[in-house]
Amino acid sequence: MIDSIINRPSPNWSHRRKSISAIIIHDTASKTAESALDWLTKPESKVSCHYLVARNGQVYRLVPEDLKAWHAGESSLHGENDVNDFSIGIELEDMDNDPYPDKQMEELGLLCGHLCRMYKIPLNRVVGHQHIAPGRKVDPGPDFPWYKFLHDVSMCAT
Numbered sequence: 001m002i003d004s005i006i007n008r009p010s011p012n013w014s015h016r017r018k019s020i021s022a023i024i025i026h027d028t029a030s031k032t033a034e035s036a037l038d039w040l041t042k043p044e045s046k047v048s049c050h051y052l053v054a055r056n057g058q059v060y061r062l063v064p065e066d067l068k069a070w071h072a073g074e075s076s077l078h079g080e081n082d083v084n085d086f087s088i089g090i091e092l093e094d095m096d097n098d099p100y101p102d103k104q105m106e107e108l109g110l111l112c113g114h115l116c117r118m119y120k121i122p123l124n125r126v127v128g129h130q131h132i133a134p135g136r137k138v139d140p141g142p143d144f145p146w147y148k149f150l151h152d153v154s155m156c157a158t
Helices: 034-041 103-119 148-155
Strands: 005-009 013-015 021-029 050-051 058-060 067-069 088-094 126-128
Touching: 005 034, 021 103, 034 050, 050 103, 088 103, 103 148
Parallel strands: 005 058, 021 088, 021 126, 050 088
Antiparallel strands: 013 067, 050 058
16 A cells, blocks of 8 residues: 555535445645645634645545545535545645646546445546536646556555
């Protein structure tokens, strides 16, 4: 799994009513991981995620997986609403259209592969924010390498 995960607890969570069955990939739209972490851990932001993967590959845990993070907003996956209630939200430090760094994508693939194995999540339930909130959200964006990413996750998940 991941070499080291740094805990940066967020107060923005609630209890789940459903079991984990999806992973949602986001883009922070922040200049730095630290600025994203600052926002995601402030009570007044009313947003959070389970993990944030920095451009250098460092992984941060903000909300334990057994709790519901507030990352998806109004959303639906395969006809099921309230995506927060059954998903793990992962933010990627990114603000521009530069390619995602190899180290960041490697750690994201390892993390998602581990989560897919642990929760038996099929690849068609590893999606972007854009897929669960079309017209409202566009992240992780057109520069995200879905084909290679899902291939890497499938290799880690077996």
